[in-house]
């Protein structure tokens with residue numbers, strides 16, 4: 005595919021997506037900030053939206069085939085492209101009689117998978133389809149039949165079905181809707197959930213393993229340690245078996261050949277020697293950088309190209325069943341998907357060193373570009389400093405002030421390291437949809453886009469999983485001979501965004517790098533449980549990805565790397581009575597509001613409210629201070645007034661589509677003190693800062709864990725004379741950091757996607773860790789947190805089902821319905837369930853926006869570091885400064901003005917329990 009074509013496609017693709025989700029965007033606002041622009045946040049699984057469903061199919065002729073040089077055969081997939089003029093210049097010269105068709109405003113071209121024109125759809129059919137395609141109301145896919153006929157398949161949004169079907173060409177065989185109306189009456193386990201939740205006694209008095217009652221008090225650190233030691237570990241195979249492990253080839257992965265002439269101590273270019281799995285990765289990478297087409301029929305296909313003896317063409321694309329005359333261009337590179345901490349950075353550096361003097365096609369430079377998140381930049385610097393002999397590798401950090409350098413000068417380096425933001429800033433291509441702020445941003449002068457790189461490596465490459473972002477567009481537009489992605493979690497869900505976008509960057513295994521083909525050949529079959537989808541995904545991944553995990557062992561039981569054991573401990577905590585009461589109250593009000601809104605004439609509830617309510621409940625479980633002081637008042641007032649509008653008070657929208665000004669306003673609103681304190685507000689009570697709580701309560705040697713501790717000072721209860729505590733947001737903790745100085749991890753609240761949690765945990769569980777690791781996952785009983793765990797589990801089951809090859813009896817829509825219903829913590833009557841799920845798209849953006857990296861010497865010996873999502877600098881110096889040898893709690897539900905900043909406590913509301921003493925709202929283990 006020509007780059008130009010690619011750009012046009014990407015652009016079209018984004019536009020179409022933008023169009024189709026505009027409604028979603030408009031109502032998708034979240035209850036609290038925020039998302040860092042460079043790193044797409046973890047998204048709750050409910051975000052998976054039903055993009056389309058089959059409307060019907062039509063057999064039609066393909067006309068004008070003899071006029072074009074494109075080859076197709078029976079069974080081959082073809083593209084249906086609106087007469088866009090992509091090939092206009094070629095064909096107007098060759099075949100002047102095509103001009104009338106191109107001038108036809110409803111022309112519909114048929115192209116083969118190499119995007120070469122094959123023919124046209126007859127005018128009568130095209131004139132019906134063209135307006136629907138232009139309005140992005142349908143997508144059309146085609147397969148060639150015998151002779152000159154093709155089957156066109158139409159897909160569209162389920163909600164638009166009734167309106168579109170009458171407009172389809174005559175003769176279309178209409179498919180049954182994939183979302184039967186009967187769904188609303190389908191029994192679900194939601195009622196169980198509610199019973200479980202709403203019964204005050206239910207489960208709460210029950211003593212469970214690893215359950216910490218609120219009254220449980222621990223007088224000192226040693227006793228706390230003893231309690232922690234006694235907690236039982238849970239089986240946590242799920243974490244070690246990610247989606248990626250299901251799709252990657254494990255059979256002979258430990259027997260791969262090693263690279264024979266590696267960089268290392270003997271050569272002097274590396275100060276350490278590569279481990280065996282790194283030598284294997286090096287060999288694999290070099291093979292992937294020099295792919296060779298098969299030259300006889302017995303050879304295995306390479307990037308789905310097979311050799312076929314044929315008078316016209318010897319290359320045959322297996323996945324689309326299309327032949328090609330000319331030698332296809334193969335992608336060079338792939339995806340290094342090794343689990344976190346196995347040394348992908350060093351493997352990449354070794355690849356650069358091993359291929360320094362290799363010949364590169366003339367038009368490319370000799371320079372490798374590494375693009376990394378800012379927070380990982382220092383890791384690259386450190387690894388190069390620690391492991392590479394400087395005389396063997398010239399490097400330049402292209403960031404901030406060091407950007408004033410000419411393209412020629414930059415190309416004199418072997419390795420250039422930059423950030424996603426820097427790259428996006430220099431990219432002058434099509435602006436992303438949504439986001440006035442970004443579209444107004446001027447292109448920054450720079451040379452990154454001008455250099456034809458030898459190799460581009462995207463570290464934490466899953467960042468580009470959203471093709472609509474400017475970062476993704478920028479990396480697609482880079483010119484490079486070889487392309488690599490490093491990511492331990494390249495796919496966390498089966499959504500197209502994850503892998504499709506990465507393939508677009510890699511330009512490998514065509515035509516799957518094109519969104520259209522990716523959707524039809526891979527994504528749709530996968531979603532529908534058709535075995536071919538799973539098979540293709542596995543074939544694709546075995547081609548492009550190398551994946552090893554820390555758990556892997558060879559035939560003799562020798563592990564890949566030797567690491568201390570990891571124990572996962574799930575700790576169930578019980579809300580204190582007052583928080584429980586508050587939780588039940590808020591939940592009840594939320595349910596009422598939710599149900600009433602559904603019964604309103606509109607019949608739907610905006611996602612924002614469901615998400616907001618869900619998020620508020622999650623925050624409440626973590627700490628009541630995370631909620632706006634007036635939250636319950638507002639909810640109650642709305643409910644009392646029986647206002648049909650959704651509750652908007654106290655919710656602040658913050659997302660990527662907002663302008664900078666509006667985002668700033670949102671942050672200010674969110675962080676601002678409550679304007680009208682409720683009459684019963686306790687003026688004397690101070691709004692405690694997490695940090696000061698932590699520091700203050702750490703006085704002396706006493707460490708306690710008791711119901712009266714606020715969540716803030718619970719952390720300090722883990723204090724020992726030399727204890728070190730690191731508070732880190734889940735998001736910051738999930739990216740590229742090396743925190744082997746810590747060996748105890750506290751997951752303060754569960755995240756929708758286990759993979760994100762695992763990624764964070766792997767900051768500690770990596771090469772260099774010498775001590776046993778304990779992960780404490782804190783779950784508040786009978787709350788929304790239990791639901792999050794259920795969702796994690798259900799997601800795993802769904803993924804397994806998708807790869808078991810058994811087609812699910814449920815439709816895609818039904819599956820989604822079930823997921824959504826299961827996720828709602830609300831009592832929703834069966835009649836209203838269907839309606840709510842129609843529109844329910846939950847998106848969540850959470851990060852800590854404040855850029856701060858503080859430490860504070862404690863009064864009682866607790867030193868702690870605050871490390872947040874957008875902390876840009878100094879991470880490593882901070883890590884070096886502290887010895888986080890004890891605890892690293894991970895939070896996901898943090899936001900500006902909230903928990904790591906001063907949380908306004910809920911006692912301002914007359915509806916909420918006032919703390920008799922500070923920290924009355926405790927609900928869980930202090931950390």
Ligand SMILES: Nc1ncnc2c1ncn2[C@@H]1O[C@H](COP(=O)(O)OP(=O)(O)OP(=O)(O)O)[C@@H](O)[C@H]1O
Nearest residue numbers: 276277278279344345346347348349350492740771
């Ligand atoms: N061969 C080696 N010899 C000594 N140390 C090594 C070797 N390979 C990797 N390491 C060390 O292991 C640690 C983890 O490596 P690295 O950060 O490259 O992992 P990673 O796979 O990139 O992790 P992530 O996915 O989290 O970024 C680093 O401290 C690195 O220096």
